[in-house]
Amino acid sequence: MTDEVLVERHDGWRKLTLNRPAKLNAINIPMLDQLLATLDAAEADTACRALVLTGAGRGFCAGQELGADVTPGPNGPPDLQALADRHHHEVVRRIRASRLPFICSVNGVAAGAGASFALAGDIVLAGRSATFVQAFIRIGLVPDSGASFFLTHLVGDARARGLALLGDAIDAETAERWGMIWKAVDDLALEAETAAMAVRLAKAPAEALAAIKVMFAGAAENSLHAQLDLEARLQGDAGRSADFAEGVRAFQEKRAPRFGG
């Protein structure tokens, strides 16, 4: 395995760094396979309770590498449907299906599928100099890796269409103002703010965090009645958890809770 995705293990959380800085961390099939493997490994580690995805160097991820994977060969044009389905979209499925709270720490440009990976996160922090670019249209492609879904839900139909049709870059402060990301922070503060967020989530009640992810996945599609049923079921589960018992005990004893996960 190469080192195109770096893994840092911290107490209770892991940081995954896309590591092809000379190409602004543009992704290709081997790198995506490695990313999928690192996601699976984190998921399987019961001591891991939060994940961070970021990029090495001055970019977060410039999307699909415009190289061999997408270049026509002797058999004709590349099969982008298969590429998306088996690789890019699998990353998004894993992030969204994960029990782990997923922080995207956007340290520079996030373009094409790179922007989609960023928006797949549960919490997106971005350095003020970071930009988000729906680069697909610039090369004759259409949004993928969940871009049309995330943008429509996050910023609404009018802005989503404008971003996809025009391919203009927006900066982190605009992204925050439009509700696309959680927060824009000073570039120099991004790493520390990201780590603080990861530590905070790693200490939070893990089962409840996982249930909240399930709940919000449902909220994107459900009617109010279906969502009320889902909330009731998940609250029932939470009510039976040791973390809930500890939360109530800590409140009554006027101390900070110690959640076991």
Ligand code: T3D
């Ligand atoms: O099947 C499928 O699903 C296919 C998947 C499609 C999903 C996609 O992601 S499609 C979109 C692919 N991405 C792009 O089209 C973005 C291409 N890159 C850019 O437009 C610009 O690089 C950026 C706007 C991202 C940043 O611009 P800038 O001026 O800050 O940097 P730069 O100078 O253009 O790039 C720096 C280097 O990175 C440069 O290399 P060099 O000349 O210094 O050797 C550049 O070629 C390289 N680079 C950037 N993006 C890519 C890339 N190399 C290969 N692939 C890239 N995507």
